[in-house]
Amino acid sequence: MTEDLLVTRRTVLRTLGALAAASLVAGVPGTARAQALGQNESVQEAMKRLFGDKPIKDGAALIKLELPLIAENGAVVPVSVSVDSPMTPASHVKYIYIVADKNRIPVVTRVTLAPEAGRAFMGANIRLGESGDVRAIVEQSDGTLLQVKREVKVTVGGCGG
């Protein structure tokens, strides 16, 4: 009887272990793929991963980043970026990145634009965990990187985790 019980328990445990391992194996690739852009990392790591060692110039003359000075609710923060660019096939804005320095996943979004967009513009509602800098980084078709950043004060954080 005792032995029977033991065996059952062992079998159950083993099965459970196998199940857990299987779900881990199945779960990880999906998560990794989904998290390719946004990872739990510091903003320095994120910048390095996205742009390597390429120099990032100050883009204050060209980029207009619109954000509230104080975000009362970090769960919904409107942000918009417009870049002064001719948007021709030869010279256009290729990517606009939004990076929130203090978020646990710093990369918020990457917008890929085609010259047909007519104007380099994007707007979105984002989440901010706490007060900190929000950057807009623009990659032009010739590979130049431009950045502007602004500090936002957040009264109630909106990132949960």
Next chain:
Amino acid sequence: MSDIGKVRLRVPTSIKPGDVVQVRSLVIHPMERIERDAQGKIIQKNYNYINKVIVTYLGKAVATFDTTQNVAENPFFSFTFRATDPGQLKVQFLDTTGGRYEGTVEITFS
């Protein structure tokens, strides 16, 4: 919850050929945040959030948003496109569970 995937698109009422038009789009979606257990460790699971938004006009991609969980619930995006010919503007939202929600609007000139 049954509203998940409802897409709303807003374009200006009067568009002239060659105009650069600003469009606002919204989708009803929970955009699940990262959850942590009591020890502060991230719970590994497939979070349901939108990770791609594709805007096409006349069948060509105009703008693509790759998004992470840092985008607010019921995400709102705006973008522009140059209206050259009458035709269809389509916005597709893809989430991490394979959901695909789309909204279309016919661009006509008045």
